[in-house]
Amino acid sequence: MALLKVLLLLLGLGVSVNSAVSLQKRIIGGHNCADTERQYHVRLEGSNGTHTNLCGGSLIGRKWILTADTCWKTERGWTNDAMLKVHPRNARVKFPRIQGDIGLYHPEGWRHDITLLKIQIPVTNVQFAPLPDCSNRPKKDDIVQLAGEGAMTTGPNNEQLSNAVAATQLQCVDMQVVEATHFLPTYGHVFSAKAQNKDVCFGDAGSAAVFNGKMYGVISPGVPRYACESAASIVDVCEYMEWIRATLSEK
Structure with missing residues (x-):
């Protein structure tokens, strides 16, 4: 299981791949x-002391984050938090990490990889994902x-x-x-x-x-x-x- 970014490994022509080098x-x-887009992006981080987990999410309402189910760790020993207003990085107003007091909701029936996180304190002055x-x-x-x-x-x-x-x-x-x-x-x-x-x-x-x-x-x-x-x-x-x-x- 895993997560997002965008990449292309630029290899020079004729260069062989050495297993010991990257x-x-x-x-x-x-x-x-762009600074004007995706201001609703949320960073989700989890840790159990030895491993960390990084994910994204989207603020879709004053109290709601939509993300993948596996991004919010419920296993024993894991702690999770959410950070709002991480984009753009030069934003003047930063929201603190939100730890605990977050409700977790899944679609009924068999498990699907989508979940809603509910924040207890409503968020203001943040763009919501359309x-x-x-x-x-x-x-x-x-x-x-x-x-x-x-x-x-x-x-x-x-x-x-x-x-x-x-x-x-x-x-x-x-x-x-x-x-x-x-x-x-x-x-x-x-x-x-x-x-x-x-x-x-x-x-x-x-x-x-x-x-x-x-x-x-x-x-x-x-x-x-x-x-x-x-x-x-x-x-x-x-x-x-x-x-x-x-x-x-x-x-």
């Missing part, structure tokens, strides 16, 4: 997200924008690194939808997107996939061992809008 970890593929117009959801070949703070480096042979340093700026990348919504056990209803030499990484899960300025997806934490090999799986928010609206109105 080829200077020169990365391209994504770009710094929820989707499900009559115009992304189709095959449409371009969606993914983002996250995941690691921007890979290891030997382009292998993903779960403990790599996170990006210093929120990264955005455009990817093409290659598979329409389908159901995957333990993940739920997902669609897939891919672009040459671009990928999502550990740390990116839970962040938003945007189409036409609206949030249509939550990046799934499934990350292959090697970068840029497989399409990114994205939980389809439209398939869960009835549950989202009901939860926001009832709780």
Whole structure:
């Protein structure tokens, strides 16, 4: 399981891959997200004393964060917190980390990789993520924008690194939808997107996939061992809008 960012390992022609070296970890593929966009991005961090977990999320209301289910650790010994207003980094108003007192809500029935976190104290003066117009959801070949703070480096042979340093700026990348919504056990209803030499990484899960300025997806934490090999799986928010609206109105 894993998370998001965007990368391309730039290899010089004729350079062989040495398993003991990471080829200077020169990365391209994504770009710094504009300061005017994605101000609703939330950083989620977990720790059990020996391991850490980095994810993204999206503020969709004064008390609500939408993210991937596996981003909020419920196992014994783990502590979690959420940090708002992490983008842009030069924002004058910073919100403190929110620890504890966060409600956790899942869709009913079998487990899907999407969850709602409820903050006890309402948030003000923060942009909310625009929820989707499900009559115009992304189709095959449409371009969606993914983002996250995941690691921007890979290891030997382009292998993903779960403990790599996170990006210093929120990264955005455009990817093409290659598979329409389908159901995957333990993940739920997902669609897939891919672009040459671009990928999502550990740390990116839970962040938003945007189409036409609206949030249509939550990046799934499934990350292959090697970068840029497989399409990114994205939980389809439209398939869960009835549950989202009901939860926001009832709780």
